[in-house]
Amino acid sequence: MKPAARYGLAYTLLLAFALSLSGRCVLGQAATPGRFLYVIGCDARVDKLDTIAGRQVETYDLAKQTGKESLIPIVHGAFDSCLASQAVYDIKASMFFTAVPLSNEPKADGTKDYRVLTFSVPRMKLMKQESGGESLDAPPHLELQSERLKILKPSAWMPQTDLDLSAYSPDKAQTPNQILESSGDRVLLRLFTADDNQLVLAVADRKTQKLVRLQGVPTTVAPNVHIVPGGGHVLIEEIRTGEKPEKTGMLALFDGVTGKPQKELNDPHIRNLYFLAVSPTGRAVYHSSNNYWFVDLKMKFPPAPVSRPVSKGYPAFFFAGR
């Protein structure tokens, strides 16, 4: 007797359930949060990276995703400015927003008009276009507030650059500081002291109002210190100081709750690459143009975005589950 006949309906249902599960996996529906990193380059091309497989899996040219309408300038020769700036991901709607100039050439007064385009993820289908502002010195600032996109003039936006630490234990002192990065409830700070040359790093927890100083920090500079998604750890790139600071290839991971060093890794590849992000899947992603490199930190982090008050030096990017 054939099994299906022996077990009848129960077997068929079980088989159908199993097939539906495997089908979901094949289609990538059972998504790992933050598995894919989307990097939006200056030329409005999007590189999709699989942080688990450690490779680039797709490239999209946003200029070709706008249908018959040419919404992103076609540029012959050098760019005046980037063709796409910022990438704000709306995880619920599975869409991202980016600002694009209407033309490569600025107006006579140096300003440009902008539009904001919305694309679906992962298909990169144009969903919406709207004005991003006229005669602006710089691209508009995009922010998701209460699940709605806010488009702010660059002059109307100012990032928070420091934290009032007077209520933070143990010191409860208003120590002057600088926000380097933040994620979730945690904020990575540089604390200023009497000594100009001393780099004092700390993690402030907005929820518990606790401040933890990192201990035994390797030689580094502030731009090479990064909070991981969720803010539970801090990744520090060791820098060889001298006339021109250089990376040694050593990475140190610090516990953001205790401030103590947790592990060290060494990867000579990263010496000549630029830090991009730490993925929720636990990979530190490096790049130079669109050559990407992944360092496995052998940890997983919550899929919370990391924000930087000043994002210069980084292409726009976001993490998504598919």
Add this chain to the structure above:
Amino acid sequence: MANPAVVLTVDPVGPKYPISEQCEMPKITVTAQLQNVTPDPKVPLQYQWKVTLSFNGQGCAHATQRMIKHVDISQVTSTNKFQIPFTQVRGGGLTISVTVAVAATTLTASTKDLVVTATNPSVGSLAGAAAPNQTFRKLIRVESGLRQFLSDTCPLFSGDGYGGVGLCQLTSPAPTDDQIWSWKENVKGGWALYKQKEAVARAFPKSVRDGADFKALVKTYNEKRQAKLKAAAAAAKPDAGTAAPIPDLAIELPDYTDDQLERDTLRGFNGYAGLHEYRVKVDKDGVLVVTEDPSATKGKAEWEQVTKEERIKFYDQNNVPTNKRGDPNYVEDVESKAGF
């Protein structure tokens, strides 16, 4: 008996007719001679002339697929001589045709293989026409080696295939037909573009001052300064209790100097690709570098020129494709050239 015909003779004989160094079109006179036919003296003859002049870039290095034409010339004369009334400066293949009706016969003739050719300006002519600005003139030397044309039949197109052309290698906005065949128009267009880039460069310091990034840098600098001053005050008077609040320093970011403006204009001419020639100077930790006034109420931030290495680093960090970066060493290249 031989068939009736009309035969064209062209003066000068050609086949090449150079546009003059001063961008004047050649003077070409065509004569139509009737052969083997005697027209009725009572019926005035009408010569219908047609002149076409076009250039499609064929055979020219890096030319784009672009047809450039002089407006077609059609004219009727009662005499058999015709001087071509060119109204535009254009080069390329020239065809002159005539149609004349004699009795019941219509006779036609056309020229073959005639070409209107180009002439590069001498340095003297160029010096007479270009704006009296040595930086702009050096720029022309870098862009084209002071050449509008690669040969007498080909404009000098840019090697990148984007259709940049002539003395100033005008690329974006796309050069007009006049700017392709008239070196004077090319220089005029180049100077207009230079002045436009100068206006953009002049406006840049203000846009930085008003931007969020600079305001954030100022805020952080003042935080750092507070820490230092508070510590110094505490060390000086350990029992003083809570120190008085230290007012923030007002930090000025100056406009460009003339030299800085000139260099940033050059950078803009080549394409900023997201990074001007100067940026606000910060230390290794990304904190603003400020020269404080002795009054301790204000300070001055400064501009730093972006080196070639830092520029390439910025492009690599921001995924700017190689063919969209321009020349990272452009400003130095221009400044090292001789003027004229």
